Amino acid sequence: MRHFLLTIEPFVRRLARTALWGAGIGLVSMTLIIFWQVFARYVLNDSPSWTESTSVQLMGWFIFLGACVGIHEGYHLGFDVLVYVVPDRGKKLLRTISDLAILGFSLAMMVYGTQLMAGTWNTTIPTLGIPGGTTFMPLIVGAVLSILFTANRILRRYCGLENANAFAITD
Template sequence: MQTLMKSLEPVTGALARVALWVAGLGLVLMTTIIAAQVFWRYVLGSSIIWSEPSAVMIMGWFIFLGAAVGIKEGYHLSFDVLLYVIPDRGKLLLYSLSDLAVAAFGGGMVWYGWSLAANVADNIIPSLGISGLFDFLPVILGGILVVLFSFERIARRLAGLPTARFGEAVEE
């Protein structure tokens, strides 16, 4: 199992890097769009009609993709008080339970994101001229990545490999 997990690491690492780059570019693009809107409104006395809906849509991308990468890197929120007083094997169990809970949340993102996307697929966002489905794609894709990265962390732990987790002391 260690060999399989080590061979999958470059694939999931590449997925995480792509997601992080897309999230970073989205943050820069959203900031640029909002700055342009402020300039147009207050300097030129006009408005860019597509700025707000496009900025909100882009924000969904960088939030959900960035959150998925945070799961892979072990930066999601946790309640660690108990981890200071239990043995290492107990810590590994609690880390895995935490990853299962996060994976379940990611599954909910996929399930309900898909449901929402299906309900608005026929709606057109007037100022952008695209389907309302695009508003929920980052929820679905982010959820898929959350599930993938959570199960990867559990599988690495089962194989005796370290995971990227603040405070998790597992030697390779």
């Protein structure tokens, strides 16, 4: 297992880096679209109809991709107060409990997000002309990446690999 985890580590890091770039590009794109909306409304007196829906779509993507990167790097919610006062075995246990909670929540997000997407796929977002179910795609992708990153953290900790609690996505 240890060899396998070390073998896939570059792939996991690239995946996290890609998610980080996707989140950053989404945030910048949303900012530019909102700027265009405000400029068009107040300067050109002609507000485009697609800007709000597109911004909401982008916001879902950068929020969930950014959250995945936070999980990968260990910046998610956890038992931080107790971690600093318990012995090493207790730290591992608390971090594993935190990761298991994230794993369970991510599994629920994936299952229920898929149900939401399937239930709304036949609707259409009027201003964009795309299926309404696309709104839930960031939730599902974010859940899958969260599951992958959390499972990787748990397995790394179980195998005694260094930096099992957090590791940077940079090389």
